[in-house]
Amino acid sequence: xxxxxxxxxxxxxxxxxxxxxxxxxxxxxxxxxxxxxxxxxxxxxxxxxxxxxxxxxxxxxxxxxxxxxxxxxxxxxxxxxxxxxxxxxxxxxxxxxxxxxxxxxxxxxxxxxxxxxxxxxxxxxxxxxxxxxxxxxxxxxxxxxxxxxxxxxxxxxxxxxxxxxxxxxxxxxxxxxxxxxxxxxxxxxxxxxxxxxxxxxxxxxxx
Ligand SMILES: C[S@@+](CC[C@H](N)C(=O)[O-])C[C@H]1O[C@@H](n2cnc3c(N)ncnc32)[C@H](O)[C@@H]1O
Numbered sequence: 001x002x003x004x005x006x007x008x009x010x011x012x013x014x015x016x017x018x019x020x021x022x023x024x025x026x027x028x029x030x031x032x033x034x035x036x037x038x039x040x041x042x043x044x045x046x047x048x049x050x051x052x053x054x055x056x057x058x059x060x061x062x063x064x065x066x067x068x069x070x071x072x073x074x075x076x077x078x079x080x081x082x083x084x085x086x087x088x089x090x091x092x093x094x095x096x097x098x099x100x101x102x103x104x105x106x107x108x109x110x111x112x113x114x115x116x117x118x119x120x121x122x123x124x125x126x127x128x129x130x131x132x133x134x135x136x137x138x139x140x141x142x143x144x145x146x147x148x149x150x151x152x153x154x155x156x157x158x159x160x161x162x163x164x165x166x167x168x169x170x171x172x173x174x175x176x177x178x179x180x181x182x183x184x185x186x187x188x189x190x191x192x193x194x195x196x197x198x199x200x201x202x203x204x205x206x207x
Contacts, residue, residue, distance in 0.1 A: 004163050013125035013168055014077045015054065024080055027121070028057035028087075034200060035061065035120055038149030041193060041204040045115020045144060046070060051104055051136060052122025056084030056097075063091045071096060072114075076103035104132030112141040119148045124170035133185035140207040146187065149202045150178075156199045178203045 011020040035058050044066055050059050053073030063071055071091070075081055084099045091097035102108055104126050117136050126132040136146055152161055154174035165172055173181060175192050178201060182190040187205035194201055 004160065004167075006164065006167050009164055009168065011077075013170075015079050016077065017079075020077070020079050021083060024055035024083060028055045031057065031120060032061075034149050034151060034198075037195060037200060038118065038120060038147050038202050041191075041202050042116065042118070042145040042147045044069065045141075047114050047141075048072065048116045048118070049074065049107075049109070049114045049139065051107075051117060051119040051132075052076075052125070053084055053099060054080050054121075056080075056088050056099060058118070058120055059084075059097055060088050060091070063088070063097050069096070071098075072109075073097070073099040074102045074107065075099070076101065105135040107135050107139050109139045111138055112144075113139050115141055115144045117144070117146045121150060121152075123148055123150060124152060124165075124172050125168075129171065129173070129181055130184055133181055133187070137186050137207055142207055144207050145204065146182075146206070147202060147204045148178075149200065151198065151200050153194075153199055153201050175201055 015024045047070045050073040053075050056073050059071045059073050062069055073084055078101055081099045081101045085092055088097055105128055117140055123129055152172045154172045175194055179190050179192045182203055182205045190205040192203045
């Protein structure tokens, strides 16, 4: 059997090089419906953090929709930070949006710094999901909201998705596992919604 072609996702865990650039630009375009579904689950506050922001389309959309919001994106990939900053130059120059190279579980932000934290299609790659979620809870203000939206769902993947998960060593929780992780991280009001047509998961919770 021939090995599937993974070249368009090879660096998904930390985008780099030409293939990584193509991938994050494609995700900027293609994750729009997943982002929109995710944001239907939480209110967006005044100070917002995107963990694993890639090329930054989610924060660009929020900058356009919420003129009062103060927005921060973080990603472990230098290419993602550089690309997101370049694509959002006008908001960055205006001081409304910034992109930083850092990631969970070590975020360089004060306790309670954000009203809203979200993460789209990133949790599979974190070195320790529970520690990452605890760190997100730490930087959330009391009463603040967290949302993560995922299209690779444990126990619900097709053959190609399973091959990608194995090749990239991704950890894809089931719906129940995701709820357990958020609860173990100390969140309240944990809810995990499933979208049957695309087989997406969205977990939302508050501090
Ligand atoms: C599949 S991409 C998704 C990018 C973007 N959220 C989107 O939907 O277009 C996953 C991103 O998570 C980032 N990432 C992986 N591990 C991370 C960590 N521990 N902390 C923060 N970001 C991380 C990767 O560098 C990559 O940019």
